[in-house]
Amino acid sequence: MSRQVFWFSLVMIVYPYFGYPLVLYLFGKLKAVKTSQGMPAGDFTPAVTLLIPAHNEEGTIESKIRNSLSLEYPREKLQIVVVSDGSTDATNAIVRKYRDDGVTFIGLERRRGKAQALNTGLAAATGDIVVFTDASILLEPDSMRCIVKRFREEEIGCVSGSDRILDGGGEGMYGRYELFLRNLESEIHSIVGASGSFYAQRRRICTPFLEGMAPDFLSALTTVEKGYRAVTESTATGHMASAKEARDEFRRKERTILRGMTTLYHKRNLLNPSRYGIFSISLWSHKVSRWLVPFFMILLFASNAFLLEERFYGATFIAQCIFYLAACGSFLGTGMSRSPLSKIPYYFCLSNVAILFATMKYATGIRQEIWSPTKR
Template sequence: MEAVFWISCCLVGYAYAGYPVVLMLLGGLFRRDLKTGPDYSPMVSIIVPVYNEGKVIREKLENLLALEKPEGGLEILVVSDCSSDESESEVARFLVDGVRWFALGERSGKGAALNLGVSQARGELIVFTDASILLEPDSLVRLLEPLGDETVGCVSGEDHIRGGGGEGAYGRYELYLRNQESRIGSIVGASGCFYAQRRALVVPFLPGMAPDFLSVLVTVKEGYRAVTEPAAVGWMKAVPARRGEFPRKVRTLLRGMTTLFHFRQLLNPFRHGLFTLELWSHKVLRWLAGAFMVLALASNAALAGNPLYNGLLAIQVLFYVLAVIGWKGPRRLADFSLVRLPFFFCLVNGAALVALGKWASGERLEIWEPSKR
């Protein structure tokens, strides 16, 4: 039982604390700087998928039209996944500005909307961005700069969350990992709200899969790098309801698991080296961390009676009590860092555990429901 406890603790500890240290050390040994060319200025197509985004799409398009433009030209395509609100009438205001509108005939999911947009796009570079994120004025041109390096096939922007509490802290942690991964080769996940990919590397987005994760995996599989650009910044609002974040996380994680299983050949370290290490550390072990947390708690309870294990059990119980306060307690308590961080940590790992169960049972998601921020 002691072995179960310590192995479980070590695996959770490595997934969240050890892996960043490994990345930092690898960055000193295998750093790969970008070699951008000054004359690379192809046409760019921005694709915005929407489903009932009538309340935010006007601000989004005003934001896109105000961005610094790439020299090779720019087009904006809005693709509706059969929206039933005022999205189309709001977009119609911008048709005179060159914005193009397309709509699916029936609800088919975000991937299908993106596929329609790609089929109509004229650019050599495709930028995917959600209606929920507003970009800094120079974000687009910054996002495209790394693609001047011919070894780079996909570039992620950085999405920051205003007033996000635990969600914001977790987002900053993810951005740190992404930057460290980018230094040594490739990131394992792009910001689904804002990223770019070479048109030649874009493949049809498959039902039930995460489009941004799929784009990264295809890029690496084809021998290109997927990197992040810290200067390409966008801002989002936090999901307002504490409980509303859980089903969104479950959906996101389930799509991620489905995507990685489809590209499971990338988990072979003899073929993909450091990228495989990143996938196992950043994705697989993190998805399993919830199960290891349950094992750590159960084995710790079974070992109670020894002063050391009594103390460790008390720490675990306190941690989970704080998480429950963050879930069920009054807002004034949930906003304290001491409460919201355990809450969000448990929320993410609980969602991964649920998603893992759904994935193992064969459940897949196709229809897309954007988070209301």
Template sequence: MITLFWLLFVCVIYAYFLYPLLLIVVGKYRNNEILINDQEYELPSVTLLLPVHNESDVIEAKLSNIESLEYPDNLLKVILVSDGSTDNTVEIIKNYETDLNLKVIVIENQQGKANALNQGMNEVNSSIVVFTDASIMLDKQSIHKIVEPFSDNNVGCVSGEDHIPANQGGEGLYGKYELFLRNKESKIDSIVGASGSFYAQRTQLIKPFEEGLAPDFLSVLNTVNAGYRAITQPRAIGIMSASKSTSNEYNRKVRTLLRGMAALFSNLKLLNAFKYGWFSVFLFSHKLMRWLVPFFLLILLISNYFLIDQFVYKLLFSGQLLFYSLAIVALPQNSKLNNTVIGKIPLFFTIVNLAILKAWFLFFQGKRQEIWNPTKREEN
């Protein structure tokens, strides 16, 4: 029982602490950071592809944001796909048709995000496609910045960085942690996940999207499988707010995780480190190990209970109970702990791991997330 306890303890610590340390150490000896020469790089043609569903509360701000982007008009095309919107999203969009180089595709009955993306891809004739969501507001130089790494012919996919203010709950803190990992992975080899709200890919590498598979994750996997690198561009910035409620964040996580699991299990060959090197290590550590943490935690708590007669294990058991108690106390929106680090971190960590458990349950039931409902976020 003692061996089991410490084995599980090390697995949890590895997933969240030792893996980042591994990236830091490896990064000191292996640096494949892309060097960009702004003077010699010829700007590519770009399509900005934006799928939407009932986004009337943010679509006008998003279109104004697109209008402010600094990229040559003759090289930028915007394709907006409304996937069965039942509010006035389409009416708002049509007010901008003449002001933007905008192609609007209206799908009457909602068929899912993958179908919306595929419909949009049918109209693409540029060398680069930038995928974005309605909820993220892009820096005016963000298109310039996100296409710069494509000056290296080995780069096939580039992720932007979505910044959530750290004062907007645990999601903002967790976002900073994820960006740290992504930057380290990018400098060594390839990232294992792009920002679903803002990323770019070479058109030649884009395969038809499949319902139930995370589009952004699948784009990275397809890129690496084709022999190209997927990297992050810290200077391509988008700002987004945290989810409006804990339940919204939980449901979003379940959807994202379920799609991610389906995408990974469709590409298990990428876990072959003999062929894919460090990327396989990253994929195993950053994704699969993280997704196994809830099971580690559950068995850890149970095994800890059977060792409780020893002082050190009694202390560790009490620590676990305190951590989860803080999460419960911080759960109500009006909780004072909700706005403090000692409340935000336990709450978000617990929500994430409960979402992983729910996603595994749905995955093994054979269920897939096909219909798409964008997460409602706080107003900026």
């Protein structure tokens, strides 16, 4: 029995991270969708609203506004809206300085959460395309043209940009892995989630954001539900710093997963393969199976402990112990933390512990209603 549990657990751990990308790659060879990804942006410049929600972002908001004003996009077609969600620092005063430059400022007197901030911004939006972006990410000059060019295709309803983590260690590697997956998903049908810090959606298919749910995930799911495709555009890039503290990154992961679970339950009809085909399989593989990984990690370790009399399983048990020791070493800042290889087990373990905590909160009815930007 222990052998069966061991091998089943191993398969369930490997599949979402290695098996699923392989399935996407092979399926893409058989049925790839022709796209304009990577093609020159050209002269396609629809009216765009750049929507920036902010809460106590005095350290980043000015550079974000300057970055937005410097984008290579016709100024008369670019509306910049900053919604301050009950900020108590200098955020509001900084944004007001740029009103004469055409920046629309909306200040909410009390903190109401990211969903309400986005809904307030949407109500003021005038562009055909709404680009959602965080204050912490700085966009490349041509990123606006690159992300909106995909909307030439009528079937495209949502486009994710590429957020690059600077000096991110495990976080940066994970980000690159997610971008790789999105590219594969885009070639077949749709991505299952957009970049939370930089993505765009047709305004006519935007629906009100709901508190306690992940806006980027909800936008992608709503897009597919309405009969459009959600894709990624690798040339639309932005750069952001990695989280300053492990505690901040853990909280961000836990919050993201909890809100993702809440969102997927709200849109659980999309998990039906008979109605949504390959997209449903992607949801099961990219999201649900990954959320199950920490439980299979526990089963793998426990079942392995009952098989130590056999040489092969003794070696796998030692390998697991080394993996977890490397993660602990990176967390504690020992000599192992200087090795790039130790950052992989560290971030993998951090992510899966965050999944465990998020699952416990979800199961006990705890929801994340108020949004706190990660310190970067």
